[in-house]
Amino acid sequence: DGGITQSPKYLFRKEGQNVTLSCEQNLNHDAMYWYRQDPGQGLRLIYYSQIVNDFQKGDIAEGYSVSREKKESFPLTVTSAQKNPTAFYLCASSITQGADTEAFFGQGTRLTVV
Amino acid sequence: LAKTTQPISMDSYEGQEVNITCSHNNIATNDYITWYQQFPSQGPRFIIQGYKTKVTNEVASLFIPADRKSSTLSLPRVSLSDTAVYYCLVGDRSGAGSYQLTFGKGTKLSVIP
Numbered sequence: 001d002g003g004i005t006q007s008p009k010y011l012f013r014k015e016g017q018n019v020t021l022s023c024e025q026n027l028n029h030d031a032m033y034w035y036r037q038d039p040g041q042g043l044r045l046i047y048y049s050q051i052v053n054d055f056q057k058g059d060i061a062e063g064y065s066v067s068r069e070k071k072e073s074f075p076l077t078v079t080s081a082q083k084n085p086t087a088f089y090l091c092a093s094s095i096t097q098g099a100d101t102e103a104f105f106g107q108g109t110r111l112t113v114v
Numbered sequence: 115l116a117k118t119t120q121p122i123s124m125d126s127y128e129g130q131e132v133n134i135t136c137s138h139n140n141i142a143t144n145d146y147i148t149w150y151q152q153f154p155s156q157g158p159r160f161i162i163q164g165y166k167t168k169v170t171n172e173v174a175s176l177f178i179p180a181d182r183k184s185s186t187l188s189l190p191r192v193s194l195s196d197t198a199v200y201y202c203l204v205g206d207r208s209g210a211g212s213y214q215l216t217f218g219k220g221t222k223l224s225v226i227p
Contacts, residue, residue, distance in 0.1 A: 002208075003159045015167025033215055034212075035217070042199075042201065042217045042218050042219040042220050043158070043201075043217035043218060044217075045214055045215070045216060048214060048215070051139055056191065058214060059216075067212070080208055088155070090157050090158075092157065092158075092215070094215070101148075101163075101215070102148070102160045102163065102165060103150075103158075103160065104160075105156075105158050106157055107156060107157055108156065110155070
């Protein structure tokens, strides 16, 4: 089955630790995105990537880092510099970043920092 | 960057038609209008997309007036399973020329038995 996979579904970390969230897609999509969602809120864009080895900051990139070494993979690292890391994180991909793009989302990773 | 405005919430009884309107006064010539649905603790799912006039699929219809400054998502005969948050997106081209897929807060639709 083609799709986009995020792992793990739930993640617990101690304050001050870096943590990396996995996102893999086998849809052969060029563009990939990371979003953060807080309770009762919409999605806020953290980073996005149009192509391998290239990525841009979204609206709330501070305290996060990404890499895009392979087309299929776009891992997100939540660093200790992120002041409020507890949230629901969503990864998405689309075939391109054109005006008529349709994004496909993973099931999300719920990160809790204690 | 294009911005959208939607009602924060709506209630509807089962079996009724629901219309959710989105305002996008600054829509650009090349922008498409796309709607997503999100259930709790899940990623959003694409519903429908259009550029002008009317688009219909097996799930919904999308009405876009000639000036394209607004659009209306129409859900026919909603059921309890349509309770979700609905997001309206328009093309959000960054300075680098790529689309960022910016989501607003969406409209929380509650379907009542």
